[in-house]
Amino acid sequence: MGQYTDFIHFMGGDLWGVIDKLDYLEDLGINGIYFCPIFTSASNHKYDTIDHFSVDPHLGGILLSIL
Template sequence: MTTPDWVKNAIFYQIYPDAFARSVPPQQQWLLDVPLEDWNSPPTFQGYKGGNLWGVIDKLDYLQNLGVTALYFTPIFRSASNHRYHTHDYYQIEPLLGGNEAFDKLLKEAHQRGLKIVLDGVFNHAK
C-alpha cells in the first residue's frame, strides 16, 4: 500500500465532536431539547456535551488559520455511547452530531478550503 502524497506533509487536528464545538441550525432545533452535561464540567461515561458537526463547520476557518490541513475525527457513526466506539450503523452519522446532513455539509465546506477529512471507523469493534 502506498501512502497518499497529501498525508506526508499534512498537519492533522484530531476532533472529538461531542466536546469540540456546538451549533444548532434551524432545521435541527430538536437538538436543543436533548439533555446535556454542562459544557465546562468534566466529562462522564454516559453524558453528552452536545458538540456536533455543525459546530465543527463553524470552526473551519479557525482551524485553517492554525495551519491545519487535515481533520481526524474520532468515531461519528450512529452509536449508543458518547464516545461512539460502540457503532450500530456505519452508514449513518450519529443524529446528535447532526446526522448525514451535517456530514455532507462538513465535507463540502472542508473541501472548499482544501482540508482533508479522515474518519475513525473502528471496524475492529464490529461483530
C-alpha cells in the first residue's frame, strides 16, 4: 500500500508544475514552499529514499536535477 507504478496511481503534480506557477504563488504573497523528499523512492511520501542523488522521475527526473 502507498506504492505506485505509474502516473495513474500517483496523486500530485511535478516540480515543473511548481516552477511554472512561481509568479502566481508570489502574487498570492507566498514566500516559501515546503517539499517532502524529492528523491527516487518506491512510495508516494518519498521518506523511504532509494537514491539520494536522483530526483524521482515522477517529480521531474534528471532534467530537473540539472537546474
